[in-house]
Amino acid sequence: MARPPMRYLDPKNDLTFKKVFGQHPHLLRSFLNALLPLDEGQVIESLEYLPAELVPVVPLFKHTIVDVRCRDNHGRQFIVEMQMLWTDSFKSRVLFNASKAYVSQLGRGRQYEGLQPVYALSLVDQIFEPASSEFYHHYRFVHSTEPERRLEGLELIFVELPKFRPDNLLAKRMQVLWMRYLTEIRDQTEQIPPELLAQPELEEAVEYLRESAFTRDELAGYDRYWDSISSERTLLAAAIREGQAQGKAEGLAEGLARGKREGLLEQARRMKARGFDAAAISEITGLSDAEIQTL
Structure with missing residues (x-):
């Protein structure tokens, strides 16, 4: 009697991502x-x-971010986030969190000279820079006319997973393998690329994705996470479509911008009516406290 095929889970899920990267340094x-x-x-x-x-736990959009934080032997801090849903305010959120991690080092009595860099790595499962063909976006403080001169401290890296292609000649070998791990292994995958299994670290990381290694309760939580992502994406897409429809008569360029804003305002009104606080509404829509108060 033939054995059932071995199946693997998607590493981008909250459960699997934290099992691989949050438990195995x-x-x-x-x-x-x-x-x-x-x-x-x-x-x-x-x-x-x-x-x-x-x-604070935000009832809406509460499952979009998977977060792992660590520090290395030199004192550098690393914030790793798997972002399943892109909003315009996400870059600001990443900068805020990285800045807070950088400043918090002084709380241990260090002098400014002892501050160590903070790296924020955000893996985004959506395309947010459609005008660019690059999947890898690196931000840091550099001189406006002499980019070789820079201020050390904060480094922000955003990776658009859907744009990645294995034949990218600029990517390092291990970078390609880890990116393939994130993008080619999906829910119920049965065949793992042999190139991943040939590398010890990747082979081990693949083993932690075996469906049979998870309990029934864990698998139920895994499915709930995907359901929540689907619901959040549907809600945001509906808000943007509604706003765009309202702005069509005002000219394409201006209408799209205003339409998107109207959609966010309408979304904020509904959230406010449901009892969401201003901080949660601002985090999700990108609107200011003043704008929210006037609704």
Whole structure:
């Protein structure tokens, strides 16, 4: 009697991502060394996990971000986020969190000279820069006319997963393998690319995705996560479509911009009517407190 095929789960899910990268520092180290824009001699040698950021639970859009935080042997901090739903305010949120992590180092009595860099790596499962063919976006403080001069401290990296192609010649070998791990293994995958299994770290990371290794309750939570993502995307898409429809008569360029804003305002009105606080509404829509108060 033939055995049923071995199936694997998607590594982008909250359950699987944290099982692989939130419980195995050697795998996270390999992943960060491959994905981060580290200069020669800046290789991460060891990691320790830090507590996840304590933020208020937002009933809506509460499952879009998977968060892992750690610090290496040099004191550098790394914030790794798997973002399933893109909004215009997400970059600001990432900058805020990275800045807070950077400033919080002074709370341990250090002088300014002892501050260590903070890297925020955001893996986004949507295309948010349609005008660019690049999947990898690196932001840092540089001189406006002499980019080789820069201020150390914050490094923000955004990766558009849907844009990645394995034949990208600019990507490093391990970067390609880890990106393939994230983009080619999906829910109920049965065949794993042999190139992944040939690399020890990737082979181990693949093993943690075996469906048979999870309990029934864990699999139920895995499915609930995907259901919540689908609901959130549907809600946001409906708000944008509604706003765009209202703006069609006002000219294409101006109408799209105003339409999107009207959609966000209408979404904020509904959230306010349902009892959401101003901070939660602002986080989701990008509207200011003043704008929300006038609704």
